[in-house]
Amino acid sequence: MKCYYDLHIHSCLSPCAENDMTPNNIINMSLIKSLNLISVTDHNHCGNVEAVMKVAKSSQIMVIPGVEIQTKEEVHILCYFKTLYQLEQLMDKLEPFRLKIQNQPMKLGEQLLADEKDEIIARYPFALLTSFDVTLSWLFDAVKELKGAFVPAHINKRSNSIMSQLAFIPQDLDFKTAEIFLESEAFFDKYRLIKNSDAHQLVDISEPTHYIEINDWSIDSIFNSFFGV
Numbered sequence: 614m615k616c617y618y619d620l621h622i623h624s625c626l627s628p629c630a631e632n633d634m635t636p637n638n639i640i641n642m643s644l645i646k647s648l649n650l651i652s653v654t655d656h657n658h659c660g661n662v663e664a665v666m667k668v669a670k671s672s673q674i675m676v677i678p679g680v681e682i683q684t685k686e687e688v689h690i691l692c693y694f695k696t697l698y699q700l701e702q703l704m705d706k707l708e709p710f711r712l713k714i715q716n717q718p719m720k721l722g723e724q725l726l727a728d729e730k731d732e733i734i735a736r737y738p739f740a741l742l743t744s745f746d747v748t749l750s751w752l753f754d755a756v757k758e759l760k761g762a763f764v765p766a767h768i769n770k771r772s773n774s775i776m777s778q779l780a781f782i783p784q785d786l787d788f789k790t791a792e793i794f795l796e797s798e799a800f801f802d803k804y805r806l807i808k809n810s811d812a813h814q815l816v817d818i819s820e821p822t823h824y825i826e827i828n829d830w831s832i833d834s835i836f837n838s839f840f841g842v
């Protein structure tokens with residue numbers, strides 16, 4: 614069966630996203646767009662994922678716990694897990710490597726932590742658009758150890774992608790799936806390619822145009838079809 618997805622959506626926790634990217638608004642817009650599966654992947658923090666998952670429980674939409682991590686090479690990597698617990702374990706591992714610079718909301722944007730009723734419960738104090746002091750290899754190993762999926766984001770974009778920063782794919786990064794930004798190039802044919810919205814505002818959440826065939830709606834089946842793990 615077809616699974617219409619958008620696995621790269623930013624919430625109001627990302628400074629560059631609109632403040633109305635709240636848990637309920639994201640789920641409601643995903644319902645309007647007839648999506649089956651989404652992931653909220655904020656920059657370097659997963660603080661709104663639990664609220665989004667709670668809202669989704671009363672809908673037909675499945676949520677994969679995820680985050681978009683920026684490594685010291687300034688490459689963006691989407692990291693997905695079968696459980697929120699595994700995602701939080703990754704964030705715990707990363708925390709000692711976080712650059713703690715105060716956010717400047719007026720200049721960089723607000724970083725809002727919301728609950729499942731869309732109440733703002735906190736403002737995250739440190740700037741999230743920075744790199745963790747970890748390499749791509751370190752992140753690959755950490756995600757693998759936690760049985761997650763390491764998916765290079767917007768791999769053929771001119772900024773913050775493996776190709777823009779390194780111009781080659783290191784052999785030790787044995788990932789199976791990549792997110793493409795532009796239409797596919799033969800160079801990437803060896804990977805499963807997914808295309809997401811990278812939405813920072815509600816209207817940009819994907820239309821039901823991208824899908825993957827899955828066998829059933831279990832998280833194991835979805836992970837196997839999307840990420841080969």
Ligand SMILES: [Zn+2]
Binds near residue numbers: 689766
């Ligand atoms: Zn990105």
Ligand SMILES: [Zn+2]
Binds near residue numbers: 621623681811
């Ligand atoms: Zn993004």
